[in-house]
Amino acid sequence: MNRRAFLKTAGLATAGLAAGRTWAADAQRPNLLIIHTDEHNFRTLGCYRAVMTPDQAFVWGKGVAVETPNIDWIAKDGALATRFYATTPVCSPSRSSLVSGLYPQNTPVVTNNIPMRDGIVTFAEVLRRSGYATGYAGKWHLDGHGKPQWAPERQFGFADNRYMFNRGHWKQLEETAQGPRVKARKGNKPTYDVKGADATSFTTDFLADRTVAFLAAHKDEPFCWMLSIPDPHGPNSVRPPYDTLFDSLKFQNPRTMAGPDTNLPSWAKKQARSLNNAQMARYFGMVKCIDDNVGKILKAVKAAGVLDRTIIIFTSDHGDLCGEHGRHNKGVPFEASAKIPFVIRYPGTIRPGTIVHEALGCVDFSPTILALMGFEAPAGVQGRDASALFTTGKAPDAWQDIAFFRSTGARNDGACWLAAVTKRWKIVYGGGEPWLFDLQTDPDELTNFFARPECREVVRDLSKALLAYGAEYKDPYVASPSIRKALESAAGA
Secondary structure, three states, X not given: OOOOOXXXXXXXXXXXXXXXXXXXXXXXXXXXXXXXXXXXXXXXXXXXXXXXXXXXXXXXXXXXXXXXXXXXXXXXXXXXXXXXEOOOOOHHHHHHHHHHOOOHHHOOOOOOOOOOOOOOOOHHHHHHHOOOEEEEEEEOOOOOOOOOOEOOOOOOOOOEEEEEEOOOOOOEEEEEOOEEEEOOEEOOEEOOXXXXXXXXXXXXXXXXXXXXXXXXXXXXXXXXXXXXXXXXXXXXXXXXXXXXXXXXXXXXXXXXXXOXXXXXXXXXXXXXXXXXXXXXXXXXHHHHHHHHHHHHHHHHHHHOOOHHHEEEEEEEOOOOOOOHXXXXXXXXXXXXHHEOOEEEEOOOOOOOOEEEOOOEEHHHHXXXXXXXXOOOOOOOOOOOOOHHHHHOOOOOOOOOOOEEEEOOOOOOOOOOOXXXXXXXXXXXXXXXXXXXXXXXXXXXXXXXXOOOHHHHHHHHHHHHHHHHHHHHHOOHHHXXXXXXXXXXXXXXX
């Protein structure tokens, strides 16, 4: 699909205001509503399929898709980013970068279950200090090993965190006299059992209902609310009727599952030879349930009378390969693992139908959203302010179209990898020979262009950028002997 034509700029009066400015009235202050999912393949969203070629949009077979009209509406009436990446495609590191604007090694959440550092000022804390009612419901995964661990003591700016739980992909929740808890239990211990879940207890529904309640309670004051839905991360189970809604679909193996088996880096090794039709049907069911609940939330925003002054964002922490390249889940630099959905609606500031193709990462989220809302980012933020890309369709002066992302693991772990990506190119170091992907001519990511003479300048530029990134943001991967040697050789070629 061709890039849609931009409309004329129509910025709100609030755009560009500094954090210290006194607001004339709360009605001028935009609200912020973030709907965040877990392990979400971008191809399951209609708005992403609409900007892709059919062979890329329907990798599981012609017409094999789940419709998502509510999430699609956010994109249609706002903006969609086609190259938005998890700064690490694993839960905790990605989440730490999203809320902080720092690279994972500096949060220091480089893998799951590491507590985020005390003293980090999140975008929510900036808004809380400025008088916003703030809150969070759902999976947090930034306070260590606690599971589920409701309402972590460290709030990081989310003042109402009664419905925040630290870890787990629970399928049923309930209210009790002592507060929320996991409803499915065995021997008084919480379980992931979905049996008996309904439209009030199933976790996606339960958390969406708490979102609706928060909106109603705070409609007359500026608010910031983040809903973190633990689906469609496994286990792949969902309540009726979604559990059978897609049973009639016949899922085909993605083309890339039959790709080469030899000369692959460690992060590209195949783990699966065929899809599980039932598992994919449940995955689609979880996505459909999410979209229906997004619709419920959108109706609540409209009913509260704040639709036109509420920024609405839909995104995720990382993707799910769902069989692509013979793999499932996440943690690798392939697109279906590392690229995540990001759509945003901001009436009067972001033109409907805007598409942003520049490479962005979740580390860029905090400075970008604060700039869109008229606030300064906290000192030391390492992400970029990409607000101009969304409001004008043009990159600001000196903008570099490049985003960096990394794996989990120790510095000397032979499986660790480090990557840089642009609109067209992606380079990956670590786990074997370096790989260069041409996302334009080879969107399936099956060919290594690294050694091709015509790509020498691209390799050199991206390698220099990775070296500079490592020095500025203290990424220990760049000091890994094998990665460092390969980077320096390529940068000097």
